[in-house]
Amino acid sequence: MASDKQTATFILDQLADMNVRVHPMFGEYALYCDDKVVGFICDDTLLIKPTPAGTTHAPDLPAGRPYPGAKDYMQVDGDLIENHEWLQVLVRLTADALPAAKPKRPRTKR
Numbered sequence: 313m314a315s316d317k318q319t320a321t322f323i324l325d326q327l328a329d330m331n332v333r334v335h336p337m338f339g340e341y342a343l344y345c346d347d348k349v350v351g352f353i354c355d356d357t358l359l360i361k362p363t364p365a366g367t368t369h370a371p372d373l374p375a376g377r378p379y380p381g382a383k384d385y386m387q388v389d390g391d392l393i394e395n396h397e398w399l400q401v402l403v404r405l406t407a408d409a410l411p412a413a414k415p416k417r418p419r420t421k422r
Contacts, residue, residue, distance in 0.1 A: 327345075348411075
């Protein structure tokens with residue numbers, strides 16, 4: 313089931329003070345912070361990559377998966393999404409813990 317664009321817009325509004333964006337993927341959305349994928353919005357549910365710092369900040373979040381066979385992510389429920397200060401800390405901790413995005417290779421002409 314595809315996520316509603318309004319869900320992605322609401323999450324972006326909650327993170328408005330940060331360098332975040334979403335990118336649509338197969339009816340769902342990837343959530344980027346500082347050009348790093350920090351999570352997904354799937355079935356109108358926010359899933360954040362688990363990191364030691366993020367797990368310390370939010371130890372009681374249940375596990376969820378963006379798609380069958382994927383690794384577990386931290387599932388952020390609606391009440392916590394509405395707490396923009398708490399959510400911004402979680403996303404910042406996650407982005408800071410992830411490696412920098414690899415530079416894209418230039419396309420070669422055929």
